[in-house]
Amino acid sequence: MTLIQAQAKGEVTIRDLTKSFTIDGQTLTVLKKINLDIRGGESLAIVGASGSGKTTLLRILAGLEEPDAGGVLIDGAPVHGLGRERSVIFQEPRLLPWLTVLGNVAFGLEVQGEPKSEAAERARHYIRLVGLGEFEGAWPRQLSGGMAQRVGIARALTVQPEILLLDEPLGALDAMTKMTMQEELNRIWAEEKVTLVLVTHDLEEAIFLADRVLVLPKAKGGAIRLIDIDLPRPRDRNDPAFVRYRRQLMSEFGLH
Template sequence: MTLFETTRRGEVTVRDLSKSFTLNGQRLNVLRNLQLDVQSGEALAIVGPSGCGKTTLLRVLAGLESPDKGEVLIDGHPVQGVGTERAIIFQEPRLLPWLTVLGNVAFGLQVRGKPRESAEARARHYISLVGLAEFESAFPRQLSGGMAQRVGIARALTVQPEILLLDEPLGALDAMTKLTMQEELSRIWREEKVTMILVTHDLEEAIYLADRVLVLPKEKGDIPRLIDVSLPRPRDRSHARFVEMRRSLMAEFGLN
């Protein structure tokens, strides 16, 4: 339960979604007739080889790209551009260097017209949630990569989205920081009960964080697959079922 109550929904419906780009004068089909349903509060990971359309799908869900055909619905309403019910976190946190941690996290609320005092009160809550209460006066140049990404997560959560979209948010971190941040993301998702859709190249990360994994194929004639991750939380990476699921997912990409 959060300190700031909202009506959380965040159901995503994708119907017959197709998206293509023109590259070197040729039409490149990235997504074709995709069907997808994401339930409220679900954690979905999207994996697949480079060029399969992972980030393109996330950008369409965010309203940053328009599909060629088909539709995306949020709680039954068509997506038409960006919306306050969705927040996106990129691999780079993209913090404003002239603002402190508190200023960066409160920025989105103040832009929306929320008074500074109440914006900073809410920002402090989420700064504490991501474990940076002692760093609210620090500037981005004084933060490690993992800390900066925590600020980005806090900033996204402060506007209280129904849906949190993450595009390789931990891809630039070192191995130990990445594991810590995976645990933090899992904890935050459980506490906030927000719908989370995560693009990642890390198959173990997908299993650790997601309820289901959407596997997008490289070959356009192949059909995307949804894999249920029926493992208890918090997840144990050394558990036999976890190891077997990781091995099975790696086999999808010929990595075994």
């Protein structure tokens, strides 16, 4: 088992990662010497208070930001910039309003030079996977928030990445839709066998989806905390063990 995991694709190694921004002449360190190993096929949630740099960390992993120092290795190879083995799902669905659901989901593949018919075929598969089979001809403006985000997820999956990076993907959804979508993400992650890195401010979401939860320190340069979530899937939010994890995570933030 350990051997298979070590060989699994989508392994991320983060070494001494440091990033700061300059705003109005003031340098603000967001991440300081972060070290982390993400196993291939693992589901990792990143939580942290606002300003802890969780989104920045994800954007560096995506290649949308460059670190000031340190670096990221994927499957042992250092990465710079964007790459096809990674897909990003943003908080907003970011659909192109002039394309139908099918057009949007096929967009990533078409951009990567896939012939139109093959892109459409694979897009249809993922549209069904996210449960929107009847809506492939719909325009984005006709979709609810949850449906639009499903389209975004399908689009990210269609290019068959090794690593799926999610930046608070369910943050803008209502509570009920959010829970349904968490279950969907759990199912998709299990089916697609991708490495999932999820930035979230929802501790319950982190426990529901992650193998490990990474807590970023508020104080820069402080130690990161990793909490193993040892619960069978699909997880039961009302399971006493689930509730215990939630209490543990909340205490990390001084909450009760």
